[in-house]
Amino acid sequence: MTHVENELNSQPECWIRAAEQAGRHRGALPEPGERVAVVGCGTSYFMAQAVAALREGAGQGETDAFPASEFPHGRSYDRVLALTRSGTTTEVLQLIDELAGRTRTTAVTADADTPVVSAADDLVVLDFADERSVVQTRFATTALTLLRAHLGLHTDAAVADARTALATPLPEGLVECAQFTFLGRGWTVGLAHEAGLKMREASLSWTESYPAMEYRHGPISVTTGGTATWMLGPAPDGLAEQVRATGGRWIEGGLDPLAELLRVQRLAIAVAAARGLDPDRPRHLTRSVILAP
Numbered sequence: 001m002t003h004v005e006n007e008l009n010s011q012p013e014c015w016i017r018a019a020e021q022a023g024r025h026r027g028a029l030p031e032p033g034e035r036v037a038v039v040g041c042g043t044s045y046f047m048a049q050a051v052a053a054l055r056e057g058a059g060q061g062e063t064d065a066f067p068a069s070e071f072p073h074g075r076s077y078d079r080v081l082a083l084t085r086s087g088t089t090t091e092v093l094q095l096i097d098e099l100a101g102r103t104r105t106t107a108v109t110a111d112a113d114t115p116v117v118s119a120a121d122d123l124v125v126l127d128f129a130d131e132r133s134v135v136q137t138r139f140a141t142t143a144l145t146l147l148r149a150h151l152g153l154h155t156d157a158a159v160a161d162a163r164t165a166l167a168t169p170l171p172e173g174l175v176e177c178a179q180f181t182f183l184g185r186g187w188t189v190g191l192a193h194e195a196g197l198k199m200r201e202a203s204l205s206w207t208e209s210y211p212a213m214e215y216r217h218g219p220i221s222v223t224t225g226g227t228a229t230w231m232l233g234p235a236p237d238g239l240a241e242q243v244r245a246t247g248g249r250w251i252e253g254g255l256d257p258l259a260e261l262l263r264v265q266r267l268a269i270a271v272a273a274a275r276g277l278d279p280d281r282p283r284h285l286t287r288s289v290i291l292a293p
Contacts (some may be wrong), residue, residue, distance in 0.1 A: 003132040007131045017260070035063075036079050039067070047194065068094075078094075078103075085109065085140070111130060129142035161256040166262060179206045179228065198268045212239060
């Protein structure tokens with residue numbers, strides 16, 4: 001197995017540990033009523049989008065999500081929550097440094113021996129979810145599970161669905177599709193964007209991702225018999241029928257949306273294998289983006 005396959009398959013156990021530790025990290029994580037910005041880069045930014053939608057939807061306070069490089073310094077926040085697997089990403093470290101002394105910062109990372117540890121005001125280390133692979137799988141979903149549990153939104157059903165996602169065969173013929181579109185609503189829009197990124201990173205696939213209601217406003221025009229449209233979470237009424245009418249393939253996400261993301265991760269590995277690619281060595285990518293001074 002590749003590193004990414006081993007890490008992918010370990011996610012149910014990582015989620016259990018993260019949920020168990022949520023209470024211990026309560027003091028480091030956003031409190032109800034705080035105005036919060038969640039930041040990250042790449043996969044971590046898409047997880048930030050999911051966290052922001054979940055937190056605000058739960059009535060915990062106004063919550064925004066930004067790429068670390070696009071943080072709006074003219075806005076005032078009680079806390080900035082940074083998601084960073086490596087703890088070394090340049091844009092995240094620069095932002096935390098710029099916020100020092102005026103905005104409280106919390107970093108969620110996988111490595112306790114990296115620069116973010118001394119830079120942030122508060123720290124959560126999920127070292128059991130660290131990864132050798134460049135392509136993120138378990139750290140991203142484990143960090144999101146921790147934050148779902150912190151918000152009181154994690155259930156044992158999510159772990160059960162994750163195990164189902166790993167054990168159930170992928171739909172027949174899906175690997176042969178030429179193009180993949182991922183859709184979400186609310187907090188799962190971030191998951192849809194992450195699903196598209198995962199397919200691009202691991203298998204060089206042509207992928208797109210949208211809020212589900214926006215798919216009708218132009219993007220559906222590329223749907224053909226060789227494409228697949230995958231919904232993460234409940235679909236808007238009538239959308240499945242509209243996609244099928246184009247001749248495209250509709251994939252209904254019946255599991256917990258985070259568990260559905262595991263199915264997409266598996267698809268990315270399967271497509272990579274079919275194309276003779278090594279998902280542990282994605283083209284042009286490194287484990288962390290560290291820019292020269």
